[in-house]
Amino acid sequence: RARPGLRVDAMVLSGGGGEREQEEHAALTAFCPGAELRLTVLKLADGRLPAQWEEAKAAVEDLRARTEPDLVLAPRTDDAHQDHRGLAKLMTTAFRDHLVLGYEIAKWDGDLGRPAAYQPLPAHIAEEKVRLLQEHYPSQRHRPWYDREAFLGLARIRGIECHARYAEAFAVTKLTLDLGD
Template sequence: MIRLGVGRRLDRIVAVGAHCDDIAIGAGGTLLTLCSARPGLRIDALVLSGGGSDREQEERAALLAFCPGAELRLTVLKLPDGRVPAHWEEAKAAVEELREQTEPDVVLAPRTDDAHQDHRGLAQLVTTAFRDHLVLGYEIAKWDGDLGRPVAYQPLAPELAEEKVRLLHEHYPSQRHRSWFDREAFLGLARIRGIECHTRYAEAYAVTKLTLDLGAFTPSAPTPSVSAPSVSPPSVSAPDAFAPIDLTPSALTLGD
């Protein structure tokens, strides 16, 4: 499993969701990992629906818990649930305004092939507005059965996977009656994704575009050759410089 980091700087995160609880369900473990490793991280979050309702209060309390020690800025709009495509201009304006206000190192958003029209529509807006950024598409299990084959994984420490489930149940009481909102569903998916990246638990992401910089390295200094009068130097095989590199799937190292 090849591990790819995001570079030397990871100070700002953008997280977006169509509904209150989307960010926490899809990327809650990743947020806990990031905030644990990087105190003071700035997180700009945007949710398109639920504004002015009890759902907004749930979301604000939940994201504060999922982002301990971070500088969290959350905006919750009032677009009707399930009707984002019909309010395209408002959603587009909100995403573009968010883009103007921040220069994130990583963007957490829904997948562009998510079966839910609100998730899918938001994902399409995000990948356009943040076209020069690393956008990670999180997944949410639902009746549509749209979980695919992710290409990137964020390993989760077992205690953080458990903490994610605990926080979801604590902060979203309005969702506890739903058949998919339970410990088995959340930990089960995390366990499957963990198997896929050789760890116990993980959150998985789709990546629509990724730029590599494989040439940005400092070569090791050559070892000086020492000749002995009566002893031939040992034969050393040089590594194959053209060996293929498999970059998919990859494990993210956002918390390192």
């Protein structure tokens, strides 16, 4: 909303051709109103990225060939889930000269890190994010960590860490500064 006309190129490794693809499209549309959206949803088997490395690598390289982003959002490179971690490593090698922020994904193993970058969120934005997550990802509702309290709780903890009510937090593998002469 703050940047009308923004272009968002998004890629999801699994769920192509089914309900998950429709879910991803609806979610992206809801989270990025007014943006030009280009979504790619692949049909890789969920939870099997190491066995499908070449297909995933080719997809990430294809994405890189057709976009020149100002910002790349991907899972953290030290994420405990093999698919998340694998995708993160592919993204940081394909987008070497870009700002890549690694986002947190709550899960049963408590895989939270020590983020280095924070984006404070007004309370109404944090609440809307949670509402949109719950509304647009019905395939995830059966997971015990996929609830309002978990999302707002994490946002509250990250807010405490940056002196805000709520915040998003990201890992940064490499950051290039230009502080002038």
